[in-house]
Amino acid sequence: MKFSLATWNINSVRSRLNLVKRFLQTYQPDILCLQEIKCANGSFPSEMFHSIGYNHIELNGQKAYHGVATISRMPIERVEARDFNGSGEARHIAVRVAPGEADNLVVHNFYVPAGGDVPDEKANPKFAQKLDYLRAMSRWSGGHSRKDTGRLILVGDLNVAPLETDVWSHKQLLKVVSHTPIEVDHMEELRRSHDWIDVMRQHIPPEENLFTWWSYRARDWRASNRGRRLDHIWMTPALDRTATSLRVIEEARDWEKPSDHIPVLAEFDLSQE
């Protein structure tokens, strides 16, 4: 089986429906994982997706905040939508791709809490919630590895930029939420819990700057280029060597009324296993 998969924090799917359509028609991913759809399931604009051949939609939405959606033109089957930190917030959905086929696999779509402004668990409950969420993911992922050595893909806005080259200035961001050492440690603990492979860095050398988010506040995002890599595509070791290409769709940051995140697109060929 071959398929392509994209992840994109859309920052409101309803206000950017035309951009989602443009992306799908231009890049034709088989599966699209959206985060921050910012709508309840009943308000999700399914018609547009159906009209261009994306007939399979699995939602974990929430009014106004957060929310994730996994959309596909291949058959998918809902596995679960888990509340990792008991907050009641919609931040995860898992689907099985190609259910019933021998090379089926599960795609986990995540929106990890941003964590607020102050990188201090005692002073800032949102930062504590973010670290709790990452720890809960590690427990889940570690438990998973003991009983299941299967094919898993984990994508989404993980809201942590782990490498020095994942931010515009390692030194200036050491105390900025998303790149603090404690967050990077939590992310590395999660990665190690199932020996997850960082697909983006498998294709783009770690020496090279790699960003997927640029603030709305820059006058010219490309000129100042103060970006961070907050969005990720990971796979389990069972899928090693199956990720055949990786693209970071920077042009989407220049589209009219853009999201502050850009899409990341990967291709997989399971006959490479």
Next chain:
DNA sequence: ATGGCTTACAAAGTAAGA
């Protein structure tokens, strides 16, 4: 000058993003 903007909202200012 990493918040300068942008979103949702029982709609004007508030909360949130990162």
